[in-house]
Amino acid sequence: xTGRRLAWVMAAAVLVAGCGDKPxxxxxxxxxxxxxxxxxxGPQAHLGKDNENGARMALDEINAAxxxxxxxxxxxxxxxxxxxxxxxxxxxxxxKLVDEGVVGVIGHLNxxxxxxxxxxxSDNGIPQISPSATAVAYTASGFKxxxxxxxxxxxxxxxxxDYAVTKLGAKRIAIIDDRTAYGQGLADEVEKAAKAAGGDVxxxxxxxxxxxxxxxxxxxxxxxxxxxxxxxxxxxxxxPMIKQMKQLGMKAQFLGGDGAxxxxxxxxxxxxxxxxxxxxxxxxxxxxxxxxxxxxxFEAKYGQIQNYSPxxxxxxxxxxxxMKRADSSDPAKYLAELPKTDYQGVTGHIRFDAKGDxxxxxxxxxxxxxxxxxxxxxxxxxx
Amino acid sequence: MDxxxxxxxxxxxxxxxxxxxxxxxxxxxxxxxLINFAHGEITMMGAMVALSVIGALAxxxxxxxxxxxxxxxxxxxxxxxxxxxxxxxxxxxxPLRHAPRLAPLITAIGVSIILQNVAMLIWGKQYLPFPAILxxxxxxxxxxxxxxxxxxxxxxxTAIMLLLILxxxxxxxxxxxxATAQSRQVASLMGVDVNRVxxxxxxxxxxxxxxxxxxxxxxxxLAHYYMGFLLGLKAFSAAVLGGIGNLGGAMLGxxxxxxxxxxxxxxxxxxxxxxxxxxxxxVFAFFVLIAVLVFRPSGLLGVRVVExx
Numbered sequence: 001x002t003g004r005r006l007a008w009v010m011a012a013a014v015l016v017a018g019c020g021d022k023p024x025x026x027x028x029x030x031x032x033x034x035x036x037x038x039x040x041x042g043p044q045a046h047l048g049k050d051n052e053n054g055a056r057m058a059l060d061e062i063n064a065a066x067x068x069x070x071x072x073x074x075x076x077x078x079x080x081x082x083x084x085x086x087x088x089x090x091x092x093x094x095x096k097l098v099d100e101g102v103v104g105v106i107g108h109l110n111x112x113x114x115x116x117x118x119x120x121x122s123d124n125g126i127p128q129i130s131p132s133a134t135a136v137a138y139t140a141s142g143f144k145x146x147x148x149x150x151x152x153x154x155x156x157x158x159x160x161x162d163y164a165v166t167k168l169g170a171k172r173i174a175i176i177d178d179r180t181a182y183g184q185g186l187a188d189e190v191e192k193a194a195k196a197a198g199g200d201v202x203x204x205x206x207x208x209x210x211x212x213x214x215x216x217x218x219x220x221x222x223x224x225x226x227x228x229x230x231x232x233x234x235x236x237x238x239x240p241m242i243k244q245m246k247q248l249g250m251k252a253q254f255l256g257g258d259g260a261x262x263x264x265x266x267x268x269x270x271x272x273x274x275x276x277x278x279x280x281x282x283x284x285x286x287x288x289x290x291x292x293x294x295x296x297x298f299e300a301k302y303g304q305i306q307n308y309s310p311x312x313x314x315x316x317x318x319x320x321x322x323m324k325r326a327d328s329s330d331p332a333k334y335l336a337e338l339p340k341t342d343y344q345g346v347t348g349h350i351r352f353d354a355k356g357d358x359x360x361x362x363x364x365x366x367x368x369x370x371x372x373x374x375x376x377x378x379x380x381x382x383x
Numbered sequence: 384m385d386x387x388x389x390x391x392x393x394x395x396x397x398x399x400x401x402x403x404x405x406x407x408x409x410x411x412x413x414x415x416x417l418i419n420f421a422h423g424e425i426t427m428m429g430a431m432v433a434l435s436v437i438g439a440l441a442x443x444x445x446x447x448x449x450x451x452x453x454x455x456x457x458x459x460x461x462x463x464x465x466x467x468x469x470x471x472x473x474x475x476x477x478p479l480r481h482a483p484r485l486a487p488l489i490t491a492i493g494v495s496i497i498l499q500n501v502a503m504l505i506w507g508k509q510y511l512p513f514p515a516i517l518x519x520x521x522x523x524x525x526x527x528x529x530x531x532x533x534x535x536x537x538x539x540x541t542a543i544m545l546l547l548i549l550x551x552x553x554x555x556x557x558x559x560x561x562a563t564a565q566s567r568q569v570a571s572l573m574g575v576d577v578n579r580v581x582x583x584x585x586x587x588x589x590x591x592x593x594x595x596x597x598x599x600x601x602x603x604x605l606a607h608y609y610m611g612f613l614l615g616l617k618a619f620s621a622a623v624l625g626g627i628g629n630l631g632g633a634m635l636g637x638x639x640x641x642x643x644x645x646x647x648x649x650x651x652x653x654x655x656x657x658x659x660x661x662x663x664x665x666v667f668a669f670f671v672l673i674a675v676l677v678f679r680p681s682g683l684l685g686v687r688v689v690e691x692x
Contacts, residue, residue: 204660210609213397216646216661219645220650220652220653249523
């Protein structure tokens with residue numbers, strides 16, 4: 001008998017708790033829901049939580065300052081969901097957010113999760129701003145609702161190819177990629193940009209994202225005496241590759257993308273990593289226009305910044321600024337305002353191009369010096 | 384010429400690692416007609432165990448010479464792999480010795496998956512760096528370069544293969560192994576303890592795998608729970624290329640596969656004028672394998688075995 005009574009009590013409790021989840025009209029202020037999606041569990045949970053905190057900080061600031069849309073006082077509430085960095089889970093949580101009635105979404109974190117989720121947001125007319133997805137495919141699908149405040153892979157590749165020729169002074173360039181969508185996409189852009197800048201691509205070789213032996217292709221490349229070897233791929237390949245370059249006595253400069261610009265690359269390659277140059281989209285925190293102020297505010301509240309929280313913070317501000325201009329939180333109305341964004345954020349000047357990509361996104365180049373990644377310089381793409 | 388020589392060195396080093404692993408496949412196949420798909424994972428385990436020992440030693444006694452630390456890693460990795468090989472044989476293969484041939488093949492694949500996941504649980508999913516403890520010396524030879532590690536791999540692999548041939552041809556155990564390979568029943572009627580011979584075969588194969596695993600991770604400077612899969616597949620192909628069940632065939636097959644891969648990846652782009660790139664290096668290697676098998680179904684050195692009644 002007690003068991004059944006307990007069940008009733010619990011059911012009632014769930015009902016009461018459930019009520020709290022619905023948008024409420026308390027007094028004359030209206031609650032508006034904003035979605036956030038990122039991996040909150042699993043190996044990337046620290047990055048996902050970081051995004052959530054960045055978005056939440058912006059939201060709290062806007063609420064504290066007071067927001068009025070269409071003559072009504074508005075209180076913003078965040079619905080944060082865990083996509084586990086998994087494409088399938090991402091579509092589930094995207095649908096959940098839509099069903100809960102969010103009017104806009106900050107997310108997702110990974111390209112692989114952002115791309116499938118973007119279709120669901122597009123189908124339901126919900127604007128989405130990703131703080132960190134870099135794959136070209138995200139905005140290439142032509143969805144009117146998809147935006148990002150992060151430099152994409154094509155912009156990064158263009159900067160890399162140009163930098164190799166104009167700044168690193170490479171005339172003869174060898175390009176290797178790992179045949180993944182990321183590696184191949186980046187390498188193709190590097191090749192185009194290097195040629196456009198007057199460089200000569202003397203070799204184009206291929207490997208896989210499972211290989212560790214590059215002696216054969218590197219030997220073949222060595223025979224063409226390049227000044228620079230670019231690799232489009234991740235650190236587990238980049239590290240043995242630079243080691244084998246040293247083993248073969250190659251003097252060519254090593255250049256990589258953000259897949260190689262990791263602490264793990266230095267750990268795996270050891271002394272061979274010295275002198276390698278690699279890029280990462282965006283700015284290092286201390287070079288962001290509002291970096292130090294953001295850092296002080298954020299760390300007082302949430303602890304150390306992991307990576308993308310400044311971008312999530314800016315994305316939230318960009319989203320709400322569009323609502324303010326439209327004087328409405330109705331997605332159908334304020335979506336038209338998003339492409340007109342011209343916002344001076346923590347991470348820089350945010351404007352969108354026709355596809356929803358960040359116009360003139362920044363790419364920062366780093367070099368391994370004394371066993372650490374040191375910032376070389378930041379380059380604006382499209383210049 | 385220097386490029387050709389360099390590709391030759393690359394191919395020989397890669398090939399001698401393939402050969403060491405291929406020997407493990409071929410020895411077990413020769414005696415049991417079983418393809419031990421878990422063999423690649425034993426190689427991986429050897430690398431992982433040695434890496435742990437080397438990491439611990441490098442922390443505990445940073446002053447020790449690199450070769451000694453590596454030796455300590457091997458000394459631990461070999462018995463661990465031998466024990467693992469014996470355990471797998473006892474648990475997964477011996478109970479199925481009289482079962483239809485497909486059954487042990489399936490358990491072999493099962494064991495391989497289990498080992499991969501165990502390694503992932505113990506050592507994690509990330510790539511582990513191999514500490515830079517070995518001399519980084521590099522020599523130039525007619526424009527081609529060869530490192531101390533490459534020389535060590537070539538010498539060690541050659542020495543181990545010669546010892547193995549000597550063991551199989553000259554010792555009592557070797558004779559018992561050859562007898563068991565020819566016919567298990569007759570060998571056991573002649574007083575050969577077949578179970579012991581089979582166990583010894585697994586033990587020797589696993590020890591070779593441990594050495595190969597340590598070589599691979601020292602050479603490339605990293606280890607990963609998945610590294611045994613592709614290595615195992617290549618070595619198995621090498622064993623088939625040379626004629627599975629034949630020791631000399633495994634060595635020849637391993638070296639050939641290494642050379643084909645190296646020259647294939649190095650020259651295919653230039654030979655076809657960029658039409659086929661180095662992304663076809665595996666296609667090229669397996670095309671050669673198919674071509675050989677079409678003309679010599681039992682491999683280069685394999686002899687056509689009449690099916691037993």
